[in-house]
Amino acid sequence: MTTQTSPVQAPPLPSRWERLRDSYLLYSFKRDPIAQVSLLVFIVFVACAVLAPWLAPMNPYDLAQIDILASELPPFWIDGSDPAYVMGTDAQGRDLLSTILYGARVSLIIGFGAVALQALLGVVFGLLAGYLGGRIDAFLMRLADIQLSFSTLMVAIVVGALVKAIFGGATFSTYAVPLLVLIIGLAEWPQYARTVRASVLAEKGKEYVDAARTMGLPSRRIMFRHILPNTLSPIFVISTVQVANAIISEAALSFLGLGMPETHPSLGSLIKSGFDYIQSGSWWITLIPGAVLVVLVLVINLLGDWLRDVLNPRLYKG
Amino acid sequence: MTDTLSSPRPEASNSPADSGQPLLEIRGLEKRFSLSGDFLEQLKFKGGKLVREQEHVHAINGVDLEIQRGEALCVVGESGCGKSTVARTVMGLLHPSAGEIRYAGERIDDLTTQALMPYRRRMQMIFQNPYASLNPRMTIQQTLEEPIRLHHPDWSRQRVRDQVDEVMESVGIAADWGKRYGHEFSGGQRQRIAIARALAVDPEFIVADEPISALDVSIQAQVLNLLMDARRDRNLTYLFITHDLAVVEHFGTRVAVMYLGRVCEVAPTATLFATPRHPYTQALMSAIPRLEDERPQHIRLEGEVPTPVHLPSGCVFHARCPHANARCREEVPRLIARDDGSQVACHGVEEGRID
Numbered sequence: 001m002t003t004q005t006s007p008v009q010a011p012p013l014p015s016r017w018e019r020l021r022d023s024y025l026l027y028s029f030k031r032d033p034i035a036q037v038s039l040l041v042f043i044v045f046v047a048c049a050v051l052a053p054w055l056a057p058m059n060p061y062d063l064a065q066i067d068i069l070a071s072e073l074p075p076f077w078i079d080g081s082d083p084a085y086v087m088g089t090d091a092q093g094r095d096l097l098s099t100i101l102y103g104a105r106v107s108l109i110i111g112f113g114a115v116a117l118q119a120l121l122g123v124v125f126g127l128l129a130g131y132l133g134g135r136i137d138a139f140l141m142r143l144a145d146i147q148l149s150f151s152t153l154m155v156a157i158v159v160g161a162l163v164k165a166i167f168g169g170a171t172f173s174t175y176a177v178p179l180l181v182l183i184i185g186l187a188e189w190p191q192y193a194r195t196v197r198a199s200v201l202a203e204k205g206k207e208y209v210d211a212a213r214t215m216g217l218p219s220r221r222i223m224f225r226h227i228l229p230n231t232l233s234p235i236f237v238i239s240t241v242q243v244a245n246a247i248i249s250e251a252a253l254s255f256l257g258l259g260m261p262e263t264h265p266s267l268g269s270l271i272k273s274g275f276d277y278i279q280s281g282s283w284w285i286t287l288i289p290g291a292v293l294v295v296l297v298l299v300i301n302l303l304g305d306w307l308r309d310v311l312n313p314r315l316y317k318g
Numbered sequence: 319m320t321d322t323l324s325s326p327r328p329e330a331s332n333s334p335a336d337s338g339q340p341l342l343e344i345r346g347l348e349k350r351f352s353l354s355g356d357f358l359e360q361l362k363f364k365g366g367k368l369v370r371e372q373e374h375v376h377a378i379n380g381v382d383l384e385i386q387r388g389e390a391l392c393v394v395g396e397s398g399c400g401k402s403t404v405a406r407t408v409m410g411l412l413h414p415s416a417g418e419i420r421y422a423g424e425r426i427d428d429l430t431t432q433a434l435m436p437y438r439r440r441m442q443m444i445f446q447n448p449y450a451s452l453n454p455r456m457t458i459q460q461t462l463e464e465p466i467r468l469h470h471p472d473w474s475r476q477r478v479r480d481q482v483d484e485v486m487e488s489v490g491i492a493a494d495w496g497k498r499y500g501h502e503f504s505g506g507q508r509q510r511i512a513i514a515r516a517l518a519v520d521p522e523f524i525v526a527d528e529p530i531s532a533l534d535v536s537i538q539a540q541v542l543n544l545l546m547d548a549r550r551d552r553n554l555t556y557l558f559i560t561h562d563l564a565v566v567e568h569f570g571t572r573v574a575v576m577y578l579g580r581v582c583e584v585a586p587t588a589t590l591f592a593t594p595r596h597p598y599t600q601a602l603m604s605a606i607p608r609l610e611d612e613r614p615q616h617i618r619l620e621g622e623v624p625t626p627v628h629l630p631s632g633c634v635f636h637a638r639c640p641h642a643n644a645r646c647r648e649e650v651p652r653l654i655a656r657d658d659g660s661q662v663a664c665h666g667v668e669e670g671r672i673d
Contacts, residue, residue, distance in 0.1 A: 207451035211515065214409045215465045216431075216438030229455040 028310050035306040038299040045296055049105035056098035057084070061264065068093045072282045090270070090285045091277055092262075099270060100289050104296065106266040110180050111247040115239055117185025118246075122192020123235065127223045129193065130200025141197070144190035152187040152249050156258045159183050173261040180259055184246045195238055199231035233311040240304030244297045251293055267293045339423050340384040341523060341555050342408065347381040347417035349403050350374035353627065376626045377403040378579040380417070382653055385523075390549060390556040392570035392587070394563060394602070396623065400579040401559045405527045408557065409443045410434060421523075439469040442516035444545075446528040448508035452500035458511055459496035462486065465519045481518065488551070489514040489544060506537035510544065517548060524548075525557045530565065542569060563606050567591055575599045578634040579626060581653060585660030595662040597639045597672060633665065641666045 029035055048055060058065045071093040074081045081088060087096035129140040163179060164172050172179065203209065204227065212222045251268030253259035255275075260266040262273050267289050274285025353373040354360045362371050378400040385391045393401045406412045408419055410426070419427040426437050445451040452461060462482045466473065473481075483493050489510045500508055509529060516524055526545065530538040546569060548554055560566060566573055567587060574584045575596065583596040594600045601617040619638045624630050633651050636642040645665050653661040654668055666672040 207445040207447055208453040210406075210411055211443070211445060211451050211512070212453075212464075213411060214438065214441075214443045215468060216435050217464070217468060218431075226453050226456075230453070 025310060028306075032306055034302055038302040038306070041295065041299045042303060045104060045299070046108065048101055049108050052098075052101040052105045056095070056101045057086075058095045058098045060094040060099040060102055066093050072277065072285070074282075075284050075288070087288055088282075088284050090273060091282070092273075096285065096288060099265060100267070100292055103265050103267045103270045103289060104292060106177065106260060106264070107247050107250060107268070107293070107296070110177060110184065110250045110266065111243045113177075113181035114184035114188070114246040114250070115242045117181060118189045118192050118242060119235065119239060121185065121189035123196050123228070125189065126193040126196025127200055127228060130197040131204060131219065131223050131227065137197075140193065144193050147187070148190045150187065152184060153253070153256070153258075155187045156180075156183045156253050160258050173264065176260050176264065180250055180253065183253075184249050187249070188242065188245065191238060191242060192235070195234050196231055199234055200227055203227045203230050237304060237308040237311055240300055240307055244300040244304065247293070247297055247300070267296075341387045341422060342383075342385040342557065343420040343423075344381055344383040344404070344408070345418050345420070347378055347404065347407060347419065348376070348415045349378045349400075349407055349412060350376055350415045373627055376579055376629050378407070379629065380650075381576075381579070381581050383574055383581060383584070385555060385557060387522075387555055388553060389571040390558055390569055391572050391574060392558045392560055392566040393574045393576060394561060394566055395576035396561065398623065398626070399576045400626075401561075401576055402527050403579075404576075405443070405525045405557060405559050409441065409525050410438075435469075439519045440521050441523045441525065442519065442521040444509075444512055444516050444524060444526040444529045447532045448505050448512050449532070451512050452508055454499065454501055457497055457499055458486075458491075461500070461511065462496070462515055462518050465515060469519045485514045485518045488517065488548070504537075505533050506541060509533060509537075509541050513541070513544060513548070517552065520552070522553070523555045523557070525559075527559045528561070529558075531560065531562065538565075545569070563602070575602065578623060578629070580634050581663065582635065583660065583662050583664075584653065585658070585662075589658050589660050593658070595656070595660060595667050595672070596635075596664050597641055597666065598635050633663075639666075641672050643671075 029039075053059070060066070070082060070085065070089050071091050073085050073089040075088040075096070076083065076086050078088075085095045085097070087100065090096055090099060125140050125144070129137040159179065159182070160172065163175075200223075209222060209226060212226050217226075247267075250259055250266060251271065254266050254268030255272045257272065260269045262269055265273065270289040271286050271293070274282065274287075274289070277283075278286050351374060353375060354371060357370075360370050360372055361368055363369075364371075381400070381404055383391070383393075383404075393404060395401050403412065407414050407427075414427050417427075418425055421437055421441065424437075426434065429437075452458075456464075459482065462485065463478055466478050466481050470478070482496070486493055486496070491507065491510050491514065495503075495507075495511075500511065503511065509532075513529075529545065530541050533541060542565060545556070549556060556569075558565075558569060570587045572584060572586050573590045574581050575590075575598065576582065577598050583590065583594070583599045585595070590599065591603065594603045597617075598619075601619050604617045617640075621638050624634070624637060630637055630647075632648045633639070633642070633646045636646040639646065643665075649665065651663040651665050651668070653663045655661050656667075662668075664672065
């Protein structure tokens with residue numbers, strides 16, 4: 001009896017349930033061509049962005065490789081193009097394909113970075129507000145309301161102006177990526193906080209939380225080990241949508257000149273730099289990065305839609 | 319006997335068990351829930367003046383109970399009479415509005431979370447709905463290990479696993495269930511797992527809040543027997559909330575009958591079923607359908623249970639009681655002990671008006 005007659009239990013962590021859930025995800029994924037195409041395009045984007053230094057014909061950040069005489073060359077299907085520049089060149093003579101690859105990289109880094117920051121802030125505040133309730137809840141949610149009443153643009157202008165005033169424009173350019181992550185992350189955490197809080201309120205009333213409380217578990221552990229894992233589905237869904245939103249926010253800020261500098265362009269600042277030449281016939285400098293941005297955001301949103309349909313408990317028939 | 323088997327048994331607990339002292343003592347317990355929202359919502363204009371108005375649901379108002387070691391006290395009453403609130407308040411899930419709760423002589427209702435920890439191990443709770451009481455994202459093994467690790471942080475992994483294996487075996491679930499998740503099981507199996515979780519830290523007192531009412535009838539007896547076996551084998555004391563009188567007769571050693579947040583009668587099970595004293599208990603008992611019942615002798619109560627927002631004066635039952643008189647409408651009856659071991663809160667019984 002007391003000696004080990006029963007076999008020692010296998011480590012239970014990566015288990016049946018996850019495989020089951022994966023298989024349902026996989027099942028609906030197999031039946032949804034839009035999701036398949038979206039994921040494929042998205043993976044291509046991410047791969048291109050990650051591998052940009054190896055894929056791109058030239059390094060747009062390296063001034064030595066830029067030939068100003070080769071500026072405003074059209075893409076390959078238009079007369080007067082140079083076969084060395086497949087997508088043509090921009091006003092500074094940078095190869096547009098290379099610049100787009102590097103730009104998509106910057107956009108994706110900012111998109112994911114900002115969403116990671118939003119998620120961190122939003123999940124922590126949402127959990128605290130929902131679980132602890134009372135004054136903490138009221139305070140955090142009013143804070144969220146205030147935050148939401150500032151648009152991302154305003155936060156960006158204020159932070160950008162402050163940084164530029166205190167440290168100078170050069171510093172801003174150097175730290176543009178982390179600053180944009182900070183700005184977009186700070187501006188949109190209430191989306192997460194509200195979603196998480198709503199899920200926490202629903203979960204808090206369930207008996208497994210009472211069971212954890214009667215056990216004497218500390219609140220922190222109940223919040224993060226018991227409630228948080230049960231609120232992951234909505235977090236997952238809004239994360240995809242928020243990545244798309246963050247990329248658009250970044251593009252908008254860069255277009256307005258509040259984001260990435262032109263020497264280090266993201267898709268948004270690339271669109272902006274080409275915008276001045278659209279009247280003079282060099283439409284490709286704006287339109288090609290614009291199309292890339294649209295496709296990137298579209299596939300992320302389509303993936304988010306599909307994920308929401310799959311993970312929505314009201315639609316889930318399991 | 320090796321260490322794993324012998325050590326955590328409650329019988330082996332070395333606290334001097336004072337037979338005279340109840341394990342759990344509830345005195346004058348009250349719990350009100352505010353209906354009026356926050357401060358701003360309580361402000362109202364009345365006759366040109368700004369006044370603050372608060373309304374409360376009086377879920378329990380003045381409950382006195384004692385639970386002796388080793389007994390199974392069943393609390394019965396209709397929906398909304400406050401039985402679950404008593405259970406949740408005892409377990410510290412709710413803070414009482416007034417009154418006190420003593421466990422083995424020590425007051426526990428005003429302790430800090432930290433100071434409450436030793437009692438958390440000794441008192442465990444089993445919930446009504448086994449579909450909600452297991453965390454859907456945790457395996458059974460994790461669910462059962464968690465309380466043990468919490469209360470015995472110094473135990474080795476092996477010792478924790480041995481304890482889990484032992485408790486799983488004792489509630490009749492196979493060790494290889496451990497890797498699975500709660501949703502893979504039926505209601506009865508889940509309730510066994512929930513019971514195993516409660517037993518995992520070797521408690522001495524278990525609060526069971528309608529543990530079988532969410533289960534299929536064919537499973538109810540199994541789970542009830544499991545609880546009775548656990549009581550015998552582990553020397554447990556139960557506070558058992560139910561509204562099923564058949565369960566009470568089968569399971570309880572004593573019964574407390576509640577009505578509108580008050581205890582109207584406490585008696586040993588046999589005494590209560592043989593000779594109910596309180597008019598409400600009598601009505602309740604007469605409502606049990608019986609096979610040998612040929613003469614319909616139901617006591618039909620007039621009216622509805624009054625709202626717990628505006629409590630009636632005097633005895634809470636007076637509006638529906640066929641024996642009520644002027645005293646019942648004014649004076650709140652107290653529980654008065656009788657010779658047969660029962661306690662009844664009724665002026666009529668006290669005065670001998672009701673047999």
